Amino acid sequence: MSELHTVNVTINGKKYERQVEPRLLLSDFLRHELGLSGTHVGCEHGVCGACTILYDGVPARSCLMFAVQANGHTLTTVEGLAKSQTELHPLQQAFHEAHGLQCGFCTPGFLVTLVPFLEENPRPTEEEIREAISGNLCRCTGYQHIVDAVKLAAEKGK
């Protein structure tokens, strides 16, 4: 086993310090070390998008980063989107209302991808929405209800 490294990281506003092996994927660090299992793992080669998190505010695949690379950085996972335990994030609420999820496996990746997208582009076209989610696979919804949910969130956010 190679030498352990210290990781100091802020996730959803909370500070964590852990010792990790370099080969530990960031996705596994979040799920297994910290119990933040809202971040899902579908493929571990960057294709499905279920593991998407915000790395310094920018969507990235947590299965294509090592936990050591999070040292000194700020992350947001799906657990960090809602303001409180009782109030969903407006985009989560829109997914709920527009049936943007069925099994929910892909949903954390979609949400984390779309929250910064809508902040940057609050009135997106359907084409822009589809481009934004091109890196997220969903096996259930056929995408239409996800696109509807984004439109609903944009409409409500006006």
Added chain:
Amino acid sequence: MKPASFDYVALDSLEAVLALKAQHGDEAKFLAGGQSLIPAMNFRLAQPALLVDVNGLAALNFIRRVDGELRIGALTRQRQLERDPLVKQHAPLVAEAMPFVAHPQIRNRGTLGGSLAHADPAAELPVMAAALGAKLKAVSARGERWIAADDFFRSLFTTDLAADEMLTEIAFPNLPPRAGTAFIEFARRRGDYALMGVAAVVTLSGDGVCRDARLVYLNAGETPTVARKAAGLMRGQKPSSSAIEAAAREADSEIEPMGNVHASPAYQRHLARVLTRRALTTAFERAQA
């Protein structure tokens, strides 16, 4: 799957990075965006003993104009290339191709230098470098040199870089006046590696005759594939549809698509003919505009 064990060092000085690479050679790998290296490690196709994380080399993240060239740092993220106004203005071909490189989340991490050094014949950026006649700067503890794109890509996933060299900067020359460029590819889904793709770069002379043309293909051989004879057929010609058709037919003899589970070589050749026609037509229209 999970990567095999390795040692990890993150450095923020180029000198230290190069010294470490000189010491460890092929045993060590640079970790840039990690969007090709980490999947390969997850599959255990790559098992480097040491990863040298170069993401701290902030000085290698830049896009600027120097002596009429567009100079881009190797660690510039693909997402920056996609959005940068200087790239749109001075290398519109690159800006046009960027949305086809993987997905937004991957372009947020993936770098220009990483894509070029990875040298996947299905990738867009190596084709951009070859089509625009870019030069690539390789630096090692021994010194530095500039490599022409045509000499950089050697074979499948293999470049001219020595084990101790790092790519630090890419120079895209200015397009001449009355130049037009176009990139078109065909993929099964948005963001997938394309089955076939072509970049066309053309220049017109004052009387509307083609002065120069260049055609470069992705997924048509072991490296970005330059169709010299086909492009040569355009030279001295008015860009008529029959001249374009003749070039598209000629290109068929210069590409060697290998086929994959999604497409036979014959289908890739069919795509190449159709895409060549469209790319040349669009490039000429843009040159005339």
